[in-house]
Amino acid sequence: MKYLRNEWDRAGAWLCVTAGAVALVVGYFGVSGTLETGKQLPYVVSGGMAGLFLLGLGALLWVSADLRDEWRKLDAIDRHLLDGGTLPQAPAGPGATPPEPQEPFVPQEVSLR
Amino acid sequence: MTTTMAVGAAATPWSAKQRLLLAALLLIGVVGLIAGYVGTSGTLRVSRQVAWVNVAAAALLASGTGVVLFLTAARREIGRRRLSLFGDVIVGREEASDLGAGVGAADLVSAPTMTKYHRADCSFVAGKPALAVATAVNHQKIGKRPCGVCLPGGAS
Numbered sequence: 001m002k003y004l005r006n007e008w009d010r011a012g013a014w015l016c017v018t019a020g021a022v023a024l025v026v027g028y029f030g031v032s033g034t035l036e037t038g039k040q041l042p043y044v045v046s047g048g049m050a051g052l053f054l055l056g057l058g059a060l061l062w063v064s065a066d067l068r069d070e071w072r073k074l075d076a077i078d079r080h081l082l083d084g085g086t087l088p089q090a091p092a093g094p095g096a097t098p099p100e101p102q103e104p105f106v107p108q109e110v111s112l113r
Numbered sequence: 114m115t116t117t118m119a120v121g122a123a124a125t126p127w128s129a130k131q132r133l134l135l136a137a138l139l140l141i142g143v144v145g146l147i148a149g150y151v152g153t154s155g156t157l158r159v160s161r162q163v164a165w166v167n168v169a170a171a172a173l174l175a176s177g178t179g180v181v182l183f184l185t186a187a188r189r190e191i192g193r194r195r196l197s198l199f200g201d202v203i204v205g206r207e208e209a210s211d212l213g214a215g216v217g218a219a220d221l222v223s224a225p226t227m228t229k230y231h232r233a234d235c236s237f238v239a240g241k242p243a244l245a246v247a248t249a250v251n252h253q254k255i256g257k258r259p260c261g262v263c264l265p266g267g268a269s
Contacts, residue, residue, distance in 0.1 A: 038157035045149040045169045053142055053173055060180045067187040071126045074194050081198070 009068070013061035020054030023047050126187040126194075138179025145172020221265045222246050223257050235263035 004011050027047015031040045127135075149169025153162040222244040223230035230252035231238045237260060238244055249265060259265045 036157070037159050038162060041159065041162045041166055042150060042154040045146065045153050045166060049149065049169050049173050050146050053146060053176060056177055056180055057139070060183065063184055064187065067126055067184070067191060070191055071187075071194075074191065074198060077198060 007065070009061045009065035013058045013065065016054045016058030016061060020051045020058060023051035023054060027051060126190040127183065131183060131186050135179045135183040138182075139176050142172045142176025142179075145169055145175070148172075220246070221249055221252060223252055228257060229260045230257045230265055231260040232263040232265045235260055235265075237262060 024047060027043045027050075030043030030047055034040060146169050149165045149172065152165025152168065156162060220233045221230050222233050222238055224238075224241060224244055229237075230247075230249070233244075233246075249259070252259075
């Protein structure tokens with residue numbers, strides 16, 4: 001359930017790809033079950049084309065999830081740079097030791113590779 | 114729930130206009146496919162069905178175009194943002210290399226298992242751990258020879 005909630009786009013992608021594959025198989029059996037072209041064409045549209053549409057939709061959802069992840073990562077780096085490049089502090093409790101004074105922030109080269 | 118956003122950054126790489134365009138083209142795809150199915154299954158005459166097959170194919174093409182536009186727009190936006198955050202990595206690397214060329218002997222590195230010493234930016238030492246920095250004279254004292262590719266210290 002948690003996966004579905006957090007990764008709805010990837011779950012949707014799997015669902016679409018599965019449905020697309022099923023549609024293609026159904027379309028194939030529909031077309032191969034008759035020799036009459038007039039009866040085959042509805043299967044070409046509903047099975048073949050709809051199957052391709054669903055596969056494309058699945059790919060869209062999966063790739064857009066990756067792109068969204070990358071965007072969030074850039075967001076985190078952006079925030080980190082705006083915060084002065086410091087690591088987040090642990091909350092001070094009654095027994096917690098006081099944080100050591102930090103060195104002044106020196107910008108460093110960051111590479112995504 | 115609140116989320117902290119970097120100043121001037123959108124929540125997703127897509128604008129509302131791009132999402133609307135994708136939704137419209139996907140809708141055209143769905144409607145076209147349904148119309149194509151209903152049209153082809155309503156008759157057994159192939160000459161009439163062909164037109165509906167064309168409708169479905171055009172709808173599929175439209176939705177495919179929408180998908181490609183949507184994904185390339187995001188790719189472009191992410192590239193733009195990376196450039197604004199980190200600058201042009203290739204240009205930066207060339208500048209660093211130019212600077213390194215004028216620094217001199219202090220930039221010469223080697224490792225205990227190596228028989229040659231290199232410039233710090235030589236591709237032969239890229240990513241190698243435990244590199245020792247020394248002058249050309251000190252490297253040569255322990256029997257190391259200059260790299261023939263990066264030519265440290267102007268060796269030829």
